[in-house]
Amino acid sequence: MINPFKPEIAVITEVFKETSDTTTYTFRFKDEETRETWSFEPGQFNMITVFGIGEAPISISSAPSDTGFVQHTVRHVGNVTNALAKKKPGDVVGIRGAYGTGWPFHQLYGRNVLIVAGGIGLAPLRPVIREVMRQRDRFKEVEVLYGARTPGDMLFVREFPEWSEYVKLRLTVDTVPPGVKWDHKVGVVTTLFSEMSSQPSNTVVLTCGPEIMMKFVVRGLLHMGFSPDRIYVSMERRMHCGVGKCGRCQIGPRFTCKDGPVFAYEELAALPEEVLGGVGR
Numbered sequence: 018m019i020n021p022f023k024p025e026i027a028v029i030t031e032v033f034k035e036t037s038d039t040t041t042y043t044f045r046f047k048d049e050e051t052r053e054t055w056s057f058e059p060g061q062f063n064m065i066t067v068f069g070i071g072e073a074p075i076s077i078s079s080a081p082s083d084t085g086f087v088q089h090t091v092r093h094v095g096n097v098t099n100a101l102a103k104k105k106p107g108d109v110v111g112i113r114g115a116y117g118t119g120w121p122f123h124q125l126y127g128r129n130v131l132i133v134a135g136g137i138g139l140a141p142l143r144p145v146i147r148e149v150m151r152q153r154d155r156f157k158e159v160e161v162l163y164g165a166r167t168p169g170d171m172l173f174v175r176e177f178p179e180w181s182e183y184v185k186l187r188l189t190v191d192t193v194p195p196g197v198k199w200d201h202k203v204g205v206v207t208t209l210f211s212e213m214s215s216q217p218s219n220t221v222v223l224t225c226g227p228e229i230m231m232k233f234v235v236r237g238l239l240h241m242g243f244s245p246d247r248i249y250v251s252m253e254r255r256m257h258c259g260v261g262k263c264g265r266c267q268i269g270p271r272f273t274c275k276d277g278p279v280f281a282y283e284e285l286a287a288l289p290e291e292v293l294g295g296v297g298r
């Protein structure tokens with residue numbers, strides 16, 4: 018029997034510091050067969066093990082069509098992620114996955130797509146953006162609204178010029194420190210609603226960020242007439258096993274690790290537990 022808790026060994030091939038507290042790691046599975054057969058959907062996550070320390074769920078930030086490697090973008094906040102911060106190319110970690118539900122990627126074909134992300138929440142949406150860029154003709158209008166605390170906290174900035182050739186990218190920050198040049202909006206991510214071009218008709222919304230942000234995003238979009246059955250949210254609840262056994266990440270009867278992290282908004286709104294502040298009830 019295959020042990021679902023046994024991680025695959027992965028070698029770090031590249032480390033890129035995105036911001037003062039967040040790093041993108043490129044990994045290559047040591048085992049050749051795993052390298053060739055391993056696959057995932059945009060929006061899924063892996064459990065990453067730092068040996069001797071522990072493991073943490075981290076979204077996959079590369080795209081399925083990025084073959085031969087997998088990337089994760091990690092904010093260093095606690096035991097595992099701070100241990101990862103000390104790793105360098107050539108070091109190994111354990112990876113098990115991919116787990117959870119992905120974004121409804123194939124439902125996006127032929128539709129407008131609105132992506133709304135806050136902070137590290139852009140990481141699980143980067144695979145969607147990368148796939149959209151590679152299959153651009155299959156989608157209608159694609160708009161990305163992204164907010165971070167300050168300009169220095171924005172992830173993937175080096176990729177923004179290329180992204181902008183394929184999608185409408187609109188940026189905002191909570192605050193601009195004195196002396197920092199910033200040509201975009203200032204305010205929470207919903208501030209961008211006033212200038213976005215996305216319309217409710219035929220648009221699928223994908224959102225990920227702090228729950229408080231997603232609450233106001235969903236509330237605002239429902240108010241503007243976006244359809245609740247075409248809004249998808251990624252819920253990053255604390256979790257442990259990653260395979261629906263331990264119950265740590267339960268929301269009512271649902272497991273975030275197995276039934277999520279991506280949920281149709283309507284599914285969450287129907288749960289007895291108040292999620293996202295009970296928006297839509």
Ligand SMILES: Cc1cc2nc3c(=O)[nH]c(=O)nc-3n(C[C@H](O)[C@H](O)[C@H](O)COP(=O)(O)OP(=O)(O)OC[C@H]3O[C@@H](n4cnc5c(N)ncnc54)[C@H](O)[C@@H]3O)c2cc1C
Nearest residue numbers: 062073074075076090091092095096097098140253254278
């Ligand atoms: C599906 C999913 C996808 C994710 N994707 C990403 C990603 O792409 N990138 C990323 O950086 N993070 C991601 N996360 C978040 C990441 O898993 C957490 O930050 C994780 O806790 C980090 O592990 P750690 O051991 O470094 O931190 P921990 O030591 O677990 O600490 C993390 C933070 O939680 C606090 N904390 C510790 N214990 C508790 C507790 N019992 N109750 C409340 N707070 C506590 C700590 O003070 C610290 O601020 C994701 C989470 C999920 C569920």
